[in-house]
Amino acid sequence: MRIATYNVEWFNNLFDSTDRLLADDGWSGRQDVTRAGQIEALGIVFTAMDADAIMIIEAPDQNGRRDAVAALEDFARAFDLRTRRAVMGFMNDTQQEIALLYDPDRLSALHDPRGAETGKKGAGDAPRFDGVFRIDLDIDATEDLVRFSKPPLELQVTTAQGTKLRMIGAHLKSKAPHGARTRDQVMRLSIANRRKQLAQAIWLRARIEAHLAQGEPLILLGDLNDGPGLDEYEDLFGRSSVEIVMGDEGDMGLLDPHARMALKRRLGPVPTSARFFLPKQGRYLQALLDYVMISPDLRARNPRWRIWHPFDDHDCWKVPELREALLTASDHFPVVLDIDI
Known part of the structure; x- marks a missing residue:
C-alpha cells in the first residue's frame, strides 16, 4: 500500500465559492503560477x-459556506484519481485544513478523535485536539493554555487486507512575530511562539504514547515545520518538535529514516522535502519539514520511504514533465511510504 503526505501551497485558491476547480488564468497565490497551471501540475x-491515501496538508477551506471534502473530491474527479473519497476532522480558521484523500476500494478511514473534550479551562492529560491543553511553558508555576491552530486529524483506518491502524495527520506551525517592531520584541515573540509549538508537540507525543501503550499500529504524517538546525532558538530549548514527536529510538519511538538521518548530521547532506525562494538573497532554501513516521510494530511490514524531490530523486528528475510539475504544484514535495499492510 502507498501512503503519502503532501503540503499543497494555496490549494484553497484553486476552487470557486461552490468548491469546484477554477482552472483559469488568474494567479494561484504561488509566484508567477496561474490557477490553471497549478491545477494541471497537481x-x-x-x-x-x-x-492509496494522501494526507493533504493545507487542504481547501472548510466553513459554513465552503466544503473541503467536496472540493477535494471534485479535484479527484477532474483527474480520474483512485483516491476519490475524502475525510477531514475538526475545521480551523486558517483556510488550511488537514484532510485525507483515499481510495475506498483499498481502505476505509473514519474521523475518530481521542481524548476528553475541554472547556476554556482545558486539561493537562492530552485532551481532544480541538480542546485546550494546560502546561507550564516557562516553568513559572503557572499553567499556560495551549490550542492547536490546526487540530491534528485522527483517523481509524482499515485496509482491504483487514489491517487496522491509527493515522494522525499533523501541521505544527510556529507563528511569525507579527506586530513586533524592535529586535527585542521579535526575540520575545519568536521565543514565545516556538514555546507554544513545542507544547503542541508534547501534546501530540502524549497521544502517540497512548496509542503505542495500547499496542495500536500508528502512522503519523504531515508537516511539522521544524527540524534540526532550522531555528536559531533551537539550542535554547534543547530539542526540536520533531525530536519530541518521534521520541527516543526504541519500543516507544516512531521511525522516519529521513528524520533520523537529519538528527544525526549537523554537517553534510541531509534529505529535504521543501524548497522556498528567498527574494532578498536571490536563492532557494531547502529544508526537511514533511514526515511519515511509523510505530515500531510496522517496521516488520517492509516499509520503504521516498521523497519525491524533483532534483534529488532520480526517477522524478529523469521525467521532465513530472520534474516541472513538482516545482509548479507546491513549495513542498510529497513524502511517500510503501508498506505491506
Missing part, C-alpha cells in the same frame, strides 16, 4: 504518485 503529480 494533476500530473497526483496521477504519477498513484497513492
Whole structure:
C-alpha cells in the first residue's frame, strides 16, 4: 500500500465559492503560477504518485459556506484519481485544513478523535485536539493554555487486507512575530511562539504514547515545520518538535529514516522535502519539514520511504514533465511510504 503526505501551497485558491476547480488564468497565490497551471501540475503529480491515501496538508477551506471534502473530491474527479473519497476532522480558521484523500476500494478511514473534550479551562492529560491543553511553558508555576491552530486529524483506518491502524495527520506551525517592531520584541515573540509549538508537540507525543501503550499500529504524517538546525532558538530549548514527536529510538519511538538521518548530521547532506525562494538573497532554501513516521510494530511490514524531490530523486528528475510539475504544484514535495499492510 502507498501512503503519502503532501503540503499543497494555496490549494484553497484553486476552487470557486461552490468548491469546484477554477482552472483559469488568474494567479494561484504561488509566484508567477496561474490557477490553471497549478491545477494541471497537481494533476500530473497526483496521477504519477498513484497513492492509496494522501494526507493533504493545507487542504481547501472548510466553513459554513465552503466544503473541503467536496472540493477535494471534485479535484479527484477532474483527474480520474483512485483516491476519490475524502475525510477531514475538526475545521480551523486558517483556510488550511488537514484532510485525507483515499481510495475506498483499498481502505476505509473514519474521523475518530481521542481524548476528553475541554472547556476554556482545558486539561493537562492530552485532551481532544480541538480542546485546550494546560502546561507550564516557562516553568513559572503557572499553567499556560495551549490550542492547536490546526487540530491534528485522527483517523481509524482499515485496509482491504483487514489491517487496522491509527493515522494522525499533523501541521505544527510556529507563528511569525507579527506586530513586533524592535529586535527585542521579535526575540520575545519568536521565543514565545516556538514555546507554544513545542507544547503542541508534547501534546501530540502524549497521544502517540497512548496509542503505542495500547499496542495500536500508528502512522503519523504531515508537516511539522521544524527540524534540526532550522531555528536559531533551537539550542535554547534543547530539542526540536520533531525530536519530541518521534521520541527516543526504541519500543516507544516512531521511525522516519529521513528524520533520523537529519538528527544525526549537523554537517553534510541531509534529505529535504521543501524548497522556498528567498527574494532578498536571490536563492532557494531547502529544508526537511514533511514526515511519515511509523510505530515500531510496522517496521516488520517492509516499509520503504521516498521523497519525491524533483532534483534529488532520480526517477522524478529523469521525467521532465513530472520534474516541472513538482516545482509548479507546491513549495513542498510529497513524502511517500510503501508498506505491506
